[in-house]
Every structure is written in C-alpha cells, then in structure tokens.
Amino acid sequence: MDRRITKKDDDASDKGRPTLKTLAFMTGLGVTTVSRALKDAPEIGAETRRRVQLVAKQIGYRPNRAGVRLRTGKTNVISLVLNTEHELMSFVSDIIYGVTEVIADTPYHLIVTPYSRSQDPLDPVRYLVETGSADGVIISRTQPNDPRARYMLERGIPFATHGRTDMGLVHPYHDFDNYAFAGEAVRALAGKGRTRLALVTPPVGLTYYRHTVNGFADALSEVGASEVPFNTVSIDQSIEQIRMRTAQLMRRKDRPDGFVSSAAAATLAVVAGIEDAGLQLGRDVDVVSKQSSKLLHLFRRELLVVNENFRLAGSELARAVLGWIGGADPGTLQSLSTPSEVLPYRG
Amino acid sequence: MDRRITKKDDDASDKGRPTLKTLAFMTGLGVTTVSRALKDAPEIGAETRRRVQLVAKQIGYRPNRAGVRLRTGKTNVISLVLNTEHELMSFVSDIIYGVTEVIADTPYHLIVTPYSRSQDPLDPVRYLVETGSADGVIISRTQPNDPRARYMLERGIPFATHGRTDMGLVHPYHDFDNYAFAGEAVRALAGKGRTRLALVTPPVGLTYYRHTVNGFADALSEVGASEVPFNTVSIDQSIEQIRMRTAQLMRRKDRPDGFVSSAAAATLAVVAGIEDAGLQLGRDVDVVSKQSSKLLHLFRRELLVVNENFRLAGSELARAVLGWIGGADPGTLQSLSTPSEVLPYRG
DNA sequence: CCAATATACTGAAACGTTACAGATTGCCAA
DNA sequence: TTGGCAATCTGTAACGTTTCAGTATATTGG
Numbered sequence: 001m002d003r004r005i006t007k008k009d010d011d012a013s014d015k016g017r018p019t020l021k022t023l024a025f026m027t028g029l030g031v032t033t034v035s036r037a038l039k040d041a042p043e044i045g046a047e048t049r050r051r052v053q054l055v056a057k058q059i060g061y062r063p064n065r066a067g068v069r070l071r072t073g074k075t076n077v078i079s080l081v082l083n084t085e086h087e088l089m090s091f092v093s094d095i096i097y098g099v100t101e102v103i104a105d106t107p108y109h110l111i112v113t114p115y116s117r118s119q120d121p122l123d124p125v126r127y128l129v130e131t132g133s134a135d136g137v138i139i140s141r142t143q144p145n146d147p148r149a150r151y152m153l154e155r156g157i158p159f160a161t162h163g164r165t166d167m168g169l170v171h172p173y174h175d176f177d178n179y180a181f182a183g184e185a186v187r188a189l190a191g192k193g194r195t196r197l198a199l200v201t202p203p204v205g206l207t208y209y210r211h212t213v214n215g216f217a218d219a220l221s222e223v224g225a226s227e228v229p230f231n232t233v234s235i236d237q238s239i240e241q242i243r244m245r246t247a248q249l250m251r252r253k254d255r256p257d258g259f260v261s262s263a264a265a266a267t268l269a270v271v272a273g274i275e276d277a278g279l280q281l282g283r284d285v286d287v288v289s290k291q292s293s294k295l296l297h298l299f300r301r302e303l304l305v306v307n308e309n310f311r312l313a314g315s316e317l318a319r320a321v322l323g324w325i326g327g328a329d330p331g332t333l334q335s336l337s338t339p340s341e342v343l344p345y346r347g
Numbered sequence: 348m349d350r351r352i353t354k355k356d357d358d359a360s361d362k363g364r365p366t367l368k369t370l371a372f373m374t375g376l377g378v379t380t381v382s383r384a385l386k387d388a389p390e391i392g393a394e395t396r397r398r399v400q401l402v403a404k405q406i407g408y409r410p411n412r413a414g415v416r417l418r419t420g421k422t423n424v425i426s427l428v429l430n431t432e433h434e435l436m437s438f439v440s441d442i443i444y445g446v447t448e449v450i451a452d453t454p455y456h457l458i459v460t461p462y463s464r465s466q467d468p469l470d471p472v473r474y475l476v477e478t479g480s481a482d483g484v485i486i487s488r489t490q491p492n493d494p495r496a497r498y499m500l501e502r503g504i505p506f507a508t509h510g511r512t513d514m515g516l517v518h519p520y521h522d523f524d525n526y527a528f529a530g531e532a533v534r535a536l537a538g539k540g541r542t543r544l545a546l547v548t549p550p551v552g553l554t555y556y557r558h559t560v561n562g563f564a565d566a567l568s569e570v571g572a573s574e575v576p577f578n579t580v581s582i583d584q585s586i587e588q589i590r591m592r593t594a595q596l597m598r599r600k601d602r603p604d605g606f607v608s609s610a611a612a613a614t615l616a617v618v619a620g621i622e623d624a625g626l627q628l629g630r631d632v633d634v635v636s637k638q639s640s641k642l643l644h645l646f647r648r649e650l651l652v653v654n655e656n657f658r659l660a661g662s663e664l665a666r667a668v669l670g671w672i673g674g675a676d677p678g679t680l681q682s683l684s685t686p687s688e689v690l691p692y693r694g
Numbered sequence: 695c696c697a698a699t700a701t702a703c704t705g706a707a708a709c710g711t712t713a714c715a716g717a718t719t720g721c722c723a724a
Numbered sequence: 725t726t727g728g729c730a731a732t733c734t735g736t737a738a739c740g741t742t743t744c745a746g747t748a749t750a751t752t753g754g
Contacts, residue, residue: 017477017478017479019739019740019741020740020741020742021740029703029704030703030704030705031704031705031740031741031742032703032704032705032742032743033702033703033704035741035742035743036703036742039742043701043702043703044702044703045701045702045703048702048703060477062477062478063740063741064417064739064740064741065416065478065480065740066413066416066417066422066739066740066741067417067709067739067740067741067742068740068741068742069412069413069416069709069741070411070413070414070417070708070709070710070711070739070740070741071708071709071740071741071742071743072709072741072742073709075413077458084444084447084448090437090440090640092439092440092443093437093439093440093443096429096439096440096443096459097431097461100431100459100461101431101461104461109458109460109480110458110459111424111456111457111458111459112443112447112457112458112459113456114444114447114448114451130364130407130409131364131409131412132364133412133456239641239642239645243645265640265642268642268645268646269645271645272645293437293612294586295586295612295615298586298590298615298616298618298619298646299615299645299646366709366710366711367710367711367712368710376733376734377733377734377735378710378711378712378734378735379712379713379733379734379735379736380732380733380734382711382712383712383733386712390731390732390733391732391733392731392732392733395732395733410710410711411709411710411711412710413709413710413711414709414710414711414712414739415710415711415712416711416739417709417710417711417738417739417740417741418710418711418712418713418738418739419711419712419739420739
C-alpha cells in the first residue's frame with residue numbers, strides 16, 4: 001500500500017522512449033501487469049487490458065528489442081546468408097525484397113550475412129548459431145548433401161533453403177522446378193526442329209544442377225534429340241569464359257543447334273559467343289534461357305525465355321522460416337514453383 | 348574475502364555460451380575486472396589483461412549483443428534503407444556487398460529496411476531512429492532538400508547518403524560525379540559527329556537529376572550541340588514506357604542522333620525503341636549509357652558505356668557511417684567517384 | 695460463517711553488460 | 725610511524741523485459 005514516489009518512479013517525463021515502467025506509472029499498475037496486459041494474458045481484467053493497450057498505443061510504446069532479446073533469447077531477426085563473390089547476382093535484390101515484403105508487418109528485422117568464396121560456407125551459419133544472432137536463417141546455393149542444413153537441423157535452429165537437399169532430412173525449402181524447366185526448354189527447341197542440344201548448367205555441386213541435368217536428359221530421349229556435351233561451362237563462370245568456350249564450341253563441325261541456359265547473364269555470354277563464331281540466333285541456333293528480369297527479349301528477340309520469380313522465392317522462404325519459428329511442421333513448409341511456359345518474343 | 352561458491356557461480360559448465368561470469372569464474376576474477384581487461388582498460392594489470400584475453404580467446408567468448416545493447420544503447424547495427432518498388436535495382440546487391448565488405452571485420456550487422464512507393468520515405472528512417480534500431484543509417488535516392496537527412500541531423504544519428512544534398516548542411520555522402528558523366532557522354536557523342544542529343548534523365552527530384560541535366564546542358568553549349576527535349580522519360584519508368592516513348596520520338600522528323608542514358612536498364616529500352624522505329628544503332632544514332640555490370644557491350648557492341656561502381660559506393664558509404672559513429676568529422680567523410688572515360692566496345 | 699478457490703494484480707529475480715563508487719594492497723614522503 | 729597516493733581489483737546497480745512465486749480481495753460451496 002505504501003507506493004511512495006521514489007526517484008525511480010518518476011521517469012514518465014524522461015527524454016527517452018516509453019518503457020513498461022513508463023506505462024506502469026501512467027496507468028498506476030505494476031510493470032508485470034502492464035507486460036501481461038499487452039500480450040493479452042488471460043489473468044488480466046478485461047478493462048485493465050483495454051486501458052493499458054490504449055495508453056500504450058497513445059504514447060507509441062514499442063518494446064525494447066534488447067530487453068526482450070536479453071530476457072527471452074528471441075532476437076526477432078532473420079538472416080539471409082549470401083555468397084558475395086559471384087559475378088552477377090542481380091536476383092539477390094529480388095530475394096531481399098521478397099523477404100522484406102513478408103516480414104514487413106512483423107517485428108522481424110532482416111540481416112544480411114555475407115561470406116566470400118574463400119570461406120567455408122558453413123562459417124557464417126556457425127557464426128549465426130553460436131552467437132544466437134538470429135531466430136531463423138535463409139540459405140541459398142543449396143547442395144544435395146548440405147552441411148549447413150545438417151548443422152542447423154542438429155542445433156535446432158529454424159531455417160529454409162533456396163533449393164532442395166537430398167539427405168533424407170526434412171526441412172522447409174523453396175525451389176524452382178528446374179527439372180520441368182529443362183524439360184520444357186528441350187521440348188520447345190525440339191518443336192523448332194532443333195536436334196543437337198547443349199546445356200549451360202547451374203554450378204556443379206548444387207542440387208539444382210542435378211535437377212536441371214536430369215530434366216534435360218529425360219526430355220532429350222523423350223523427343224529423340226541428342227546432347228552436345230558442354231561440360232566446361234556453368235553459369236557461375238565469368239562472362240568472358242562462357243563467351244570464349246561457346247565460340248569454341250560453335251566453330252566445331254559437330255556444334256549444337258540449340259542451347260538451354262540456366263541464367264540470363266550466362267545467356268548473354270552464350271549469344272555473344274555464338275555471334276563471335278559467325279552464326280546467327282534463330283537461324284543457325286536457338287536458345288532457351290531462364291531469366292528473372294524481363295530484359296532478355298530486349299537483348300535478342302529471337303531468344304526463348306522462361307521466367308523465374310525470385311521475389312516470390314524470397315517471400316516463400318521468409319514465410320517458411322517464420323512458419324517454422326512459429327511452431328509449424330517443417331514438412332508443410334516446402335514449396336515448388338512451376339516454370340512458366342517457354343515464351344517467344346511478342347511485339 | 349569470503350568468496351563462497353554459490354549456485355550462481357558454478358555456471359562454467361552450463362550448456363550456454365560463455366559470458367563474462369564464466370570468464371570471471373575461470374580466471375578467479377570479478378566480472379568487472381574481466382570486462383575491463385577485455386577492452387584494454389589502463390587500470391588493469393598487464394599480466395591480468397593478457398591472461399583474461401587468452402582465456403577469452405581459448406573458450407571463444409563473444410560479448411552478448413543484447414547485453415551490450417541494453418546497457419549501452421549501442422546496437423552494432425547499421426541499416427540500409429531501400430525503396431523496394433523500383434523496376435530494376437540490380438545495383439542494390441552491389442551496394443549491399445560493398446557494405447558487407449567493409450563491416451565484415453567489425454562487430455556490425457547490416458539490416459535492410461525497406462519502404463514502398465506508397466510510403467513516406469521518412470517513415471523507415473523515423474522508425475529506425477525512434478526505436479533506436481541502428482547506430483547508423485545509409486539512404487539512397489537522395490534529394491537536394493532531403494527531409495530524411497535533415498531529420499537524422501536533428502536527431503544526431505550518424506548516416507550517409509548515396510548522392511549529395513543541397514541544403515547547406517554538412518553530412519557524409521558518396522556520390523558518382525554525374526555532372527562529369529553527362530559532360531563526357533556529350534563530348535563523346537560530339538566526337539562522333541552527333542549534334543542533336545537527347546537525355547534519359549534520372550528520376551526527377553533526386554539530386555543527381557540536376558547534376559546530370561546540368562552536365563548535359565553545359566557540355567552541349569561547350570561542343571555546340573543542341574538538345575532534343577525528352578522530358579517525358581526518366582529511368583525509373585517502366586521498360587515498356589521508355590521503349591514506346593523512344594520509338595515515338597525517333598519517328599519524328601526532328602529526332603535526335605544521340606542519346607545519353609543514366610541507367611543500363613533504360614538503355615535497353617531506348618535501344619529497343621530506336622530499333623522499333625526502324626533505325627540502327629551506330630549508323631543513325633549513338634547511345635552513351637552508364638552501366639554497373641559489364642553487360643551492355645554484349646547487348647549491342649555499338650553502345651558507348653561509362654561504368655559506375657556500386658560496390659565501391661557501398662563500401663564508401665559504410666566507411667563513412669562507421670567513421671561518423673567513430674567520432675570523425677562528418678565533413679571529412681564525403682567522397683565523389685569520377686566516371687571512367689567513355690568506353691567503346693573492344694573485341 | 696468459514697474455508698477453499700478463483701480473480702486480479704504485484705515485487706523480486708534474472709538475462710549479460712558497463713559505470714560508479716568503493717576496497718585492498720603496497721610504497722613513499724614526511 | 726603515519727598519512728597519502730597510485731595501482732589493482734571488486735560489488736552493486738542499472739538498462740527493459742519476462743517469469744516465478746506470491747498477495748490481496750472477492751466469490752463460492754458446504
């Protein structure tokens with residue numbers, strides 16, 4: 001009953017932002033009550049609850065992240081782990097935008113955790129887990145047997161992968177159906193009478209490399225076309241490398257008359273290489289390419305494109321991680337995006 | 348003297364990560380001593396200091412961010428504020444990579460704070476400042492009279508702008524010299540005998556719009572060329588818009604014979620528009636464009652390009668913010684990047 | 695009418711860190 | 725010897741939050 005006004009209590013007029021103590025002072029309640037009232041705890045009277053929430057809204061109370069984090073361990077952070085040393089990763093911004101779109105009306109912040117080519121990809125993940133810097137993690141460049149996924153599964157930290165794994169372990173992911181993409185691409189080329197096809201593969205070692213290669217191979221035998229090996233090239237090589245190797249290939253007598261390319265930037269290089277060899281797109285050879293922006297048709301209208309939506313990927317990944325953090329079953333947080341049909345240039 | 352081992356003291360074997368208390372227990376010192384020893388405080392004996400630091404390193408001690416943040420208010424976070432609703436912001440990933448490069452060996456984390464077109468650009472900044480979510484902020488799309496810069500200056504929170512302001516207020520920035528770029532571009536076109544030039548401007552309202560327009564105008568009169576107004580177009584319009592408007596312009600009798608374009612994506616659209624009108628790049632018209640990736644020459648080898656390095660921009664911006672946080676004079680944290688010469692295609 | 699119980703609220707402790715105000719020791723000058 | 729002082733080290737409190745273990749009051753059942 002002796003609620004004396006001490007030095008500690010009169011901070012309502014302090015310069016800082018309002019805290020639970022401020023709210024407690026204003027409402028005449030204890031901090032505990034205020035805390036519980038704000039999160040709709042059942043043991044707080046309905047009227048008190050409304051009153052506290054009203055005052056909180058009025059003065060613009062925002063929980064102090066450090067306080068919450070220190071007490072509960074909850075960071076309200078999700079981390080996007082990125083390899084920062086690959087030539088052309090324009091889609092990265094799309095993924096980021098997709099993620100922020102989803103977390104916009106949650107208390108979550110997005111931190112970007114980079115790692116360089118020289119580092120073990122496990123390093124940044126280990127750092128995040130060891131320092132408890134995030135409640136959830138999103139990784140890309142996923143491998144069939146991915147040590148990062150295994151590690152996080154062991155440590156029990158929620159995560160989602162961009163691309164699937166193949167370890168018999170279940171976890172959230174979002175993936176583009178690259179098997180279907182490669183298949184559609186081959187069929188489209190076959191439809192144009194192309195019979196000798198080359199594949200510009202994803203980086204060897206990543207899961208979607210296998211998916212793409214398999215989709216390509218299966219469709220080849222389905223349509224009765226043959227493969228022209230082009231193993232010296234993959235999309236994370238430099239533009240110059242791809243261009244040069246393509247030109248070499250196209251100068252050979254047994255050159256392909258069709259390409260399937262797994263990335264837009266690589267496609268630019270491939271086309272340049274084709275033209276370096278004195279050949280013409282649409283006449284001597286056709287190219288089907290994935291793209292994330294809508295720009296390839298401006299580049300050469302003869303290109304055939306399939307769109308991959310990375311913004312959607314970002315959103316799905318964010319949704320998946322948040323879902324897992326929220327206690328959902330990881331097995332239900334997996335999604336696969338079906339490629340659009342193969343699109344020719346139109347007007 | 349009666350240092351009894353209580354329940355609280357024996358947490359050295361706890362499952363959690365080591366804290367100052369763990370370190371104190373292991374070294375037999377007090378937490379205060381350990382804390383100060385780790386930050387090289389002068390009142391700690393040299394040997395003790397070494398001993399503490401050794402043990403800390405051995406067991407992999409990492410300060411708890413929440414603890415530090417709660418106690419000191421220091422978040423060890425810098426925020427990059429981004430507009431997430433502009434067509435093609437492939438350079439965003441470059442800026443991010445540039446930033447992460449610089450903060451990699453600091454305790455700082457990078458958070459991405461988005462805002463959409465419909466929002467007041469001041470909103471995210473206000474949020475960051477009010478919630479104390481970051482020690483420093485990086486903003487882009489800077490305006491001559493930028494309310495965000497003014498706001499942060501008032502609140503005393505360190506920041507850096509990508510692009511300059513023009514309010515008579517001093518703050519860190521990094522900018523590309525767009526005045527010089529536009530001038531060089533005009534001179535290059537004049538060197539090719541082009542005399543009727545159009546400018547594809549940056550977004551109206553941003554500071555570098557003025558810089559670009561002025562550089563363009565001054566160089567025009569310098570070389571004695573004339574401007575073909577093209578005010579209906581700026582680089583943050585849609586590809587389709589730019590393409591259509593360019594085609595319209597090029598079908599007119601008084602069409603330009605040269606373009607200066609402030610962004611690579613817009614350039615693709617402009618070239619498409621030129622070709623829609625039945626004209627040919629290099630013969631009927633020349634185009635000088637800025638680019639951040641190295642891809643424009645693959646698109647059309649007749650293009651003339653000037654490179655803008657956004658990764659560098661990110662690094663400079665990060666350095667500037669960290670500098671200001673570290674107490675440096677904001678006036679010394681300004682940098683301007685000089686454009687490369689205008690580059691024609693080479694092999 | 696009393697005890698049991700439900701309802702509504704509360705203070706204290708803890709998370710990990712740093713700042714403040716000592717405390718202990720040894721040494722030197724007077 | 726004593727007072728002063730420098731060199732080292734230490735406990736306590738505080739940052740804002742949530743959880744634990746209550747307390748006080750009203751309500752119910754017998």
